[in-house]
Amino acid sequence: MDTRYVHRQSGKDSNNVIAMNFDAAYFFERGVRFLQRNDLNKALKAFKKTVEYEPNNPVNYCNLAGVFSEMGDFQASNELLEHVLQDLDPNMTECQFYLANNYANMGEYDIAEEYVLRYLDSEPNGEYAEDAEEMLSVLLDEFGGGAALEKWEAEKRKRDAADAEKDGRYFLEHGQFEAAVEWLEQVIAESPENYAAYNNLCLAYYYTGQHDKALAMADEVLCRQPDNIHALCNRAILVKHFGWKDVLEAAAEPLRKVFPLHYDLAMKVGTTLGLIGSHADAFNTFRRLMRLTNPPEPALLHAAAAAAANSQQWNVAERLWQMLAREREYRSIADYYLERLVTVDEQATADWKVSYQLDLPVEEQLAEMKDKLKENNLDEWRRDALLRASLYWGLRHGNHETRRRVIRALAVVADDDAEKALRLFLERQDIDETLRLHTVIALKRIGAKGDVCIKMNNEMQTVPLEQIAEDIIFELNPSWRMVWQRTEVWLQEQQLARLIPPAKKVWLGYLYDMFLHAHRRIGKADIWVAGLLYITLRYFGVPVVQKELAEQFHVAASSIRKCSVRLEQILLNAGI
Template sequence: MANQKQTHWEDDNIISFTPSARFLYEQGMKRYNKNEVYRAIKFFERAVGVKGATPYMSCQLAAALTEVGEYYKSNKIYHGLVKEQVEDYHALYYFMANNYAHLGLFEEAKKHAEHYLEHAEDEEFIEETEELLELLSIEETEQEYSFEDELIVKQEEANDLVREGKFEEAIVLLEEIIKDYPEFWSAQNNLAIALFQLGKIDEALFVIDELLEKNPGNLHGMCNMSLFLRNIGRIKQSDLLIERLENIYPVLADHRLKLGITFGVVGKYELAYKWLRSLKAQGYDGDMNFYYWLAYSAHEVGNLRMAERAWEMVTELDMTKQGKEPWVH
């Protein structure tokens, strides 16, 4: 995002403004201090991707991710900073220990907490770390959690690879997960998406078909299948699935998001707006994909004020989207 430019007028001349890491970081801190953590994270993420970013900015991003429960992403940042051996990097082991404890990875939490106590150059988190180790001694049962630990780590790694567009790497890991955990439906859905993105259409359809045969009510599977079919021109089959989806009343936020975006993609704007608006009403603060389809569906159902507000969030997250509303072009 470092090369994104915003145009301003000054003295009848056009000048370009490329946000600096410091500017983006300060914008993030403004949101963070207002307890708008999700919005702050977007600015921190952009800041750390710009030339001039400091390790402290990365630490702030990691801390914010911890606040919203993104413990794996947070630790990924901390691990990178440890590898670089930034100043006072041993203190990061305390934060990683806490994240691992939240994930239920008690062995990893214990290992990182003990490392901090052994190498800490100050006593800032000594008491907290000792309390954490005491809690871990009560909770930890190696045999009980070894199975869950492996699945959680692999799942998060695979999700990151898919989000980053590293589909070939994701496929290798997802196939490994499915082999070990054949009823872990999330992995099968992500495998199908990765295959489809690589143009392996038949393989993607086969994976989703198998998933729906074993778990017929899987909402993500139904949504993915409907979009796959539509993408390859099998509209009638897609419509049959869409009709089934219209009768579903999801409770989980993840399901409402998936359903809302799916309806948006297929042009069912009233239903898309219904589910995405319900998330917004509950305080949900999603990514650019969420705001894009909320804005688009709001405009199509006539709620222009909501469309404008949601599109402002899209452009705040990606300045290159300014003036590119999908209902205009």
């Protein structure tokens, strides 16, 4: 600290000596006063002194950079701000916002865009966040930016994906619950303090039917963190699943008392209350959340409507679904529930329970699967985690027809997680042989390899899928076997046994393709025998007249033509 002495005259020529302390704070105050008077030169000198007195204080450099910026010397300002970020305090993120301002004033809009994005990335709710968002909007709208934003968004997606993979959210969000279990068990073994991974593993166990493990996982988290909201929610759902009525009230009580300000957590609390049957409490949670969000998210609208309907507040539910119907993407869901409200009288509706998921009930989804399977592009459908969760629920708890449809749907999904779900289902002791047969065929349809557990000779046995003949699919429908047997006999009688293997390959290929399409039917067997013979003979160079085959099998030539067109596609796809 530098000490000066100011001498003043007073009284009878006596000297009063006043000590003056000149330090960084003193020159900071002088600099502020000069700035208020718009005397930039003196302000500059004052703030330079603050840097001299405290050369390691990053705030002093920021203030000096601000004066340079006011004077239009943006380059000098930038050098000081970069010095702060690189050498003094990399966490002073406001410097990135100041740099964005400087580069924008210099006409370097791309660089300004990069710095404003850096600031928003590090301080999304920071002091200058609102100004930064406004600056970004101006840069994009007025100066044709966007390249830096696109790059930033791509990098953010990568980071988010990496984080999601780390705690297993990626697998859960994509409905890959079996994969989530395997991954998260490894994560927890390596990172025992990763509570997000514990909670996600709890969910993965639940979705794969491993309820005892799920409960143990929730209890372990709560033992370490009694107020962990995710674990409290997970445990409440599991207590409800096990039917422990005497424990459920105690499990629900903490959730009734808490209202997280974080949107996702509040949604989870409300949904959990609904799932355990506390529909009025769920509605109160959703209603409070709606007051904080404007406009409310579609998922929140439906959840609030479901809670209202489940607590028999019909008018409120109707109003909320009408609001949801304004969202084009969710209009069909809203219309479905609005129609239910209209068509079902109040007495019958009293027992109607609405799912809190923003989707159609699983039964409706499976009913629509006929149309879905006709579409060429099913990628979006495959990535629908809610649908996948519904499918797994249907596989575990649905009736015979629901399970049969789910098995077919999983054969369409045809990824590793779907295969694991089918394998686990096959190990169950409580499914009938028809469902077991459908599951084996689904696994063979998606090209699965390795051992599976199936029932043979009244015993569960492990058999390699490769050893199970392709024509096991004949077991699903006697008419399918009949078509083949008659085709085989005809070829043998005509001394064309060499065409039996390719003909069978075509027929099996068509049946395995048809397995995925419940709307397709095999009608009159004679038509398909003639059609299969016609396409086989023609493709392998054997002279054949469609009209003669039609007369021989007493069918119309046009019918042979129609089914042969369908079979021909199998030939083309298989490269036979």
